[in-house]
Amino acid sequence: MSFDHNKERAVIFIYEWFGNIGGIKMGDQEGKYNIKAAALMLGVQPGTLRAWERRYQLIAPVRNEAGHRLYTEDHIKILKWLIKKVNQGFTISQAISLMGHSQIQIDSEALNLNLSNPLISLTEGLYDALIHFEEEKINEVINSMFSIFTMEKVIIEIFSQIFKKIEESLNGGKITKAQRNYSASFLQARITTVIHSFPTNAHLSKAVCLTYSQIGDDIGLGLLMFSFYLRKRGVEVINIGAFHSEEDICETLEIIHPDLFIVSCEEQKDLDEALSLVELLSKNHQDFSIGICGEAITSMKPSDKKQFSTFVLGQTVNDWEMWLMERMVF
Numbered sequence: 001m002s003f004d005h006n007k008e009r010a011v012i013f014i015y016e017w018f019g020n021i022g023g024i025k026m027g028d029q030e031g032k033y034n035i036k037a038a039a040l041m042l043g044v045q046p047g048t049l050r051a052w053e054r055r056y057q058l059i060a061p062v063r064n065e066a067g068h069r070l071y072t073e074d075h076i077k078i079l080k081w082l083i084k085k086v087n088q089g090f091t092i093s094q095a096i097s098l099m100g101h102s103q104i105q106i107d108s109e110a111l112n113l114n115l116s117n118p119l120i121s122l123t124e125g126l127y128d129a130l131i132h133f134e135e136e137k138i139n140e141v142i143n144s145m146f147s148i149f150t151m152e153k154v155i156i157e158i159f160s161q162i163f164k165k166i167e168e169s170l171n172g173g174k175i176t177k178a179q180r181n182y183s184a185s186f187l188q189a190r191i192t193t194v195i196h197s198f199p200t201n202a203h204l205s206k207a208v209c210l211t212y213s214q215i216g217d218d219i220g221l222g223l224l225m226f227s228f229y230l231r232k233r234g235v236e237v238i239n240i241g242a243f244h245s246e247e248d249i250c251e252t253l254e255i256i257h258p259d260l261f262i263v264s265c266e267e268q269k270d271l272d273e274a275l276s277l278v279e280l281l282s283k284n285h286q287d288f289s290i291g292i293c294g295e296a297i298t299s300m301k302p303s304d305k306k307q308f309s310t311f312v313l314g315q316t317v318n319d320w321e322m323w324l325m326e327r328m329v330f
Contacts, residue, residue, distance in 0.1 A: 031062040031070025038071040042079055089119055089149040127162050130183040131175050156225050159187050163221050191224045195231050204236040207260035212243045212274035223264035264294040271296040289327040
């Protein structure tokens, strides 16, 4: 079913529910709130409301004599429901499509969807499937997630929550090391597949990613998520695995000529050497920006982290965005 058909169906459904069709009388058709007041009540920017009105033709505010928009109580109810769905991880277009389904019901206070929260049920389902090694079910749940939520929501937020729960379960003795390793490996593989699915472009900015670890070449989940974030924003990502030698790195950099060099450090025992490498590269290379991430970086004392503040990527999308914008990578 096309989105245009879903949108048309949603619009008709809403006006049937909120109009005088089917024996339900509109609560209040009088325009009460101008766009600034409505935006303040809803916690969004006025420009967002204008954009939704233009693109989706869902809300048609009445106009006063001066031509200014006036929103009714029922407009506010509809918009509150849409914003609630967006905050749960749906895109605005998905939220509007949901409004066309027959499970929608209205009470005296607000508009509610008569469905359980799909985010909670899917997240719990994925965790359960991972720790029980159920590959078919794992793929089924992940595919459902990608069909409902944005790619960024699934990889950066949902996978992070699941991996954190898995680590807590391991530390609490609820699951075995084998269950943890299988789960991490599966999530890493899915993220890697998505990263490689983006089209390549010879003119993209380039980022080289290094895992500073004495254990093996496995890339950490955090670095993978940041790699996904970079690829989604048009940066080519080249993962060169675990650290071997400074000479090896220098030769690699001469071949690639990156715009970014990202070092991930997960283990505390590797932290001092990883930071020494960052300091060395920052002194000898002014032609690219250097970033550091990983659990060992996150766990640094504030006083120690301050010394390397210009290199620390942070843990959220907003942190990454600010770090990259300051370096004019986009």
